[in-house]
Amino acid sequence: MYRSDVTNEESERTAFRKAEKKYKIYYDNTKKKKIVRPVDLSEVVDFKSILEQYNCNGELLEGVSMRNCDFDRPVFCLERRPGYYFIPGALSVEEECRWIRESLTSFPQPPNRTNHNAIYGPMEDLFFSAKEGKALVTERLPDDVSSEVSVVESDVRTPQWKFVKELGDSHGKDACESVPASVLLRKLRWSTLGLQFDWSKRSYNVSLPHKKIPDALGQLAKRMAAPAMPRGEEFQPEAAIVNYFGLGDMLGGHLDDMEKDWSKPIVSMSLGCKAIFLLGGKSREDTPIAMFLRSGDIVLMAGEARECFHGVPRIFTDTENAEISHLESQFAGVDDLPYLDYIRNSRININIRQVF
Ligand SMILES: O=C(O)CCC(=O)C(=O)O
Numbered sequence: 001m002y003r004s005d006v007t008n009e010e011s012e013r014t015a016f017r018k019a020e021k022k023y024k025i026y027y028d029n030t031k032k033k034k035i036v037r038p039v040d041l042s043e044v045v046d047f048k049s050i051l052e053q054y055n056c057n058g059e060l061l062e063g064v065s066m067r068n069c070d071f072d073r074p075v076f077c078l079e080r081r082p083g084y085y086f087i088p089g090a091l092s093v094e095e096e097c098r099w100i101r102e103s104l105t106s107f108p109q110p111p112n113r114t115n116h117n118a119i120y121g122p123m124e125d126l127f128f129s130a131k132e133g134k135a136l137v138t139e140r141l142p143d144d145v146s147s148e149v150s151v152v153e154s155d156v157r158t159p160q161w162k163f164v165k166e167l168g169d170s171h172g173k174d175a176c177e178s179v180p181a182s183v184l185l186r187k188l189r190w191s192t193l194g195l196q197f198d199w200s201k202r203s204y205n206v207s208l209p210h211k212k213i214p215d216a217l218g219q220l221a222k223r224m225a226a227p228a229m230p231r232g233e234e235f236q237p238e239a240a241i242v243n244y245f246g247l248g249d250m251l252g253g254h255l256d257d258m259e260k261d262w263s264k265p266i267v268s269m270s271l272g273c274k275a276i277f278l279l280g281g282k283s284r285e286d287t288p289i290a291m292f293l294r295s296g297d298i299v300l301m302a303g304e305a306r307e308c309f310h311g312v313p314r315i316f317t318d319t320e321n322a323e324i325s326h327l328e329s330q331f332a333g334v335d336d337l338p339y340l341d342y343i344r345n346s347r348i349n350i351n352i353r354q355v356f
Pocket residue numbers: 241243251256268270277293310311312349351
């Protein structure tokens with residue numbers, strides 16, 4: 001898996017990179033304000049309208065077919081990308097809201113790791129700390145601590161971070177650094193569930209402490225994976241990566257190649273603001289197919305499709321394009337406001353994998 005954009009000159013000119021540049025967000029600066037540069041979306045495949053057309057007259061867009069399987073919703077395939085399946089609107093609005101809540105509250109909790117771990121260590125209750133206006137602070141270590149023979153060296157060097165209500169006198173003069181929880185929430189980019197993925201080694205580290213994938217998420221993944229599973233086999237959800245996108249965030253073109261058996265699908269669900277997904281071919285030189293991913297859509301990538309470069313160059317947070325009004329109506333209670341505030345400007349992707 002390659003998380004960052006490829007930057008050397010040659011890769012800047014690949015067909016995949018060109019498509020990323022076409023769809024990523026750019027701003028034009030006028031004297032008064034920053035304006036989002038318009039983008040031509042006419043070539044973006046839209047499975048929602050494909051489904052509507054199919055329901056209306058039974059016709060399908062050229063290159064798109066239906067997976068004939070025992071599944072309670074239409075499953076679409078792309079003739080040029082075997083092993084790729086698209087299930088538009090696979091989740092109910094209740095399911096969408098449930099997984100948005102879990103992605104923000106329980107999923108980033110230790111022992112699950114997030115991108116913040118490397119800097120701050122395990123972090124508890126980020127979402128509620130942001131809601132309560134807390135900040136993460138570290139205490140300055142006592143000056144003479146290094147001379148205390150009883151203190152283990154690694155303890156001496158590790159600053160202890162914790163969320164506190166506010167940086168008043170009660171915290172005292174020993175506070176040396178502080179970061180608002182709201183800023184950390186905006187900078188939350190990923191969390192990992194089940195077997196933990198080690199980004200630095202690009203592999204699963206089974207010796208890292210972990211909890212099993214939550215049962216309800218595992219059951220959902222098993223059900224959704226069925227159209228892409230080899231006959232008679234059941235998907236084993238062993239790990240998941242949760243990606244969090246804010247305006248301007250993108251996921252560069254990559255392959256997910258650290259799982260053992262590529263005949264098993266990656267089950268990938270979209271929540272929140274609409275995005276553009278690029279599905280390339282086996283080379284970065286292959287022109288990718290762009291498509292919309294909306295909240296509630298599920299994508300499966302198995303077999304040959306697992307060898308295809310893919311990424312997310314763009315999310316839409318404006319009212320017209322985000323297409324989250326059903327979530328806005330569902331998150332209507334006073335207690336739901338923090339979820340609503342978050343999801344109005346964000347997209348969450350949960351992708352579930354069988355590792356072995
Ligand atoms: O956000 C998405 O839809 C795709 C995520 C993805 O490709 C990944 O996490 O490997």
